[in-house]
Amino acid sequence: MRKSTRIAFIATTAIAALALAACSGGTGGGDGGGDASAESVEPTTMKLALNQAQTHPSFIALEAFGEDLAEATDGRWNIEVYPDSQLGDQAEYIQSVKDGVIDLAIVSAPQLENVNDDFVVFSLPTVFDSIEHQMSVLSDEEVVGDVYASLEESDSITVVGGLTQGARSVYLKDKIADTPDGLEGKKIRVQESPVFIGMINALGASPTPMAFSEVYTGLQGGVIDGAENNEISYFTQKHYEVAPFFSYTRHLIGADFLIINTDTLESMSDADRAAFDEGWTAAWEQHTELWNSETEKAITGAEEGGATFEEVDSEAFVDALTPLLDEFITSDSQQALYDAIRATAE
16 A cells, blocks of 8 residues: 555644544554544645546546545645546556556546456447436446446456447548448447457448547557547547548447445545545536537537538438447347446436
8 A cells, every 4th residue: 555654643732632642643544444534644736647638528537636625634635637548548448447557547448358258238229228227327326336336356347337438420522421321441440348349340331440649640640540439529629620521420338437446445434435435426417517518519619620510310320230239249248238328327
């Protein structure tokens, strides 16, 4: 643990303080059961890795999360957010959190899918009806509790909760794709995930796995012809400058997850853990509100920069992608998670 403890002196006179220190040992917060009001600990600043820019709703909400946590714990716990892939790319975050090199990270569902394939369910098309439906699921302990805790023993990672990525669509360098036929032969950047690769294959394009931080130069240099993402990332990463044709395929509603080193989380006292949980709830709620407002701003900003946004034959895209459900839901646990999610929409 990086958190050290020291004896709390509670007294009105020096003699009383020394007497108390002589008859009582130090009370650390490392066993998760301490009383934060009865202890004083050196502050712990947790590093949080993020691959988004400082203008992105994720950064804004997570910065506020850190400020709220520091205030609620009287400075015992704080969060320092490192945006713009300063601590590496998402593919590296899981191992770094597992090893305790960093404490927290935001990773997409496909990254967690590479560790536990049950997470594939969160990335499948038609799983979520809307952002509101998605966020109600990602914060529902009865639905997601088991899968969130599934990496604790094997990888020392706890999934704290989720953030929306909004509806994801395709953008290209040269044209609007009205139907899947418009993507035929196109090299489309994807996350390194079997389901994302399968999705682009199903649309008739050529999936090209690539780190998020490399997409702009990949588009600029012709390594790829397009990518798929939401309007906010499209704008904040300036992809509209090199791929100005945004087709509203809305092929899925993506999810990010906040992960934390399990030992770090368990080292918090009960009171500090409660403050952490409350702060996270406020963070994802703020993020969701920001998402809706910032999406409109992103569209306006990209249009002013020369981008074109067009509605397309979304039904044709859904029809092409629906068979992926049977292809990727291959275990009882995946089916149970899918059924539980869909039951909340009914």
